[in-house]
Amino acid sequence: MKAVVIHAARDLRIEEREVEALGPGQVEVAIEAGGICGSDLHYYNHGGFGTVRLREPMILGHEVAGTIVALGKALGEGVSALAVGDRVAVSPSRPCNACDYCLKGQQNHCLNMRFYGSAMPMPHIQGAFRQRLVAEPWQCHRIADGVSINEAAMAEPFAVTLHAVNRAGSLADKRVLVTGCGPIGALAIIAARAHGAREIVATDVMAAVLDKALAIGADRVIDVASHPEELAAYSANKGYFDVQFEASGNERAVRSGLEVLKPRGVLVQLGLGGDVAIPQNVVVAKEIEMKGTFRFHEEFGLAVDLIGKRRVDLKPLLTAIFPINDAVNAFETAADRTKSMKVQLAF
16 A cells, blocks of 8 residues: 655655554555644654654554445444445544543543554554555544545544533633634634634634635634734723634734633633743733643544534635645645645545
């Protein structure tokens, strides 16, 4: 099979790899669509992110969907729900379900997590940008008829934002600020709207992504590069927003959000960045709750269901689809925020 393998920063290769052996109870999926994530871009552009560095060649990718082509022998009870020919979205999250965190229902913090395309452990966890993927049946969620394989491949990043909504608490009748309108910020807008947000205002520094944010459900967008005063106006009377989803990882976005959050508002940090300075006096005086949000677990199944039942429409976020042999061009395109929201590979 062909696989998309990163060797070092800017060294991406299409290589021939052996298909893994199909074990008892497992399924083999012919991968058809895979979305390029921000973490994939970090490996491609920088050889890693933060303290995580590539130390050996690694197959990239974790946003995938495809068709089951084989079932392992001795399928257990419950696995029979899957059949050859089923189209499935594949969750990349493979917790051990035995460590202290898994036993407390916090599988996203699993001590022995095997998340596709991760250089955190050594040896690295090989990713899912390959033509054949052997997976566990509980990773595979059947795709509804009429849903494209490309929409299904967006279940993973959508699940990330659904977990962020869980961290925020009820959004019913809440005024929501989304800072940073890349793929995750855009999906946070869609997730917030699906969960009853009364009003959604989105900010960024690029006009192209703000236009997209408006098209997918934001009530208002603000270019904070050219018109920061428009966001600052929301700071009157101690603030306006109940919840902020911070998807940029930018210190200025965090600080400006704290200024416009109401007392006892909630800031949910989605974006990854470096160290930031926080105005503690604002957090204390307004009793702001600051929450991190990391990956997902049960939200993956919810993401597939919401897509399948047409409760959300993720199609407008798909910018382009490249064949696997043109993966380098796909990564270059995905890295250009002026042109791209979500770029996928076809396998």
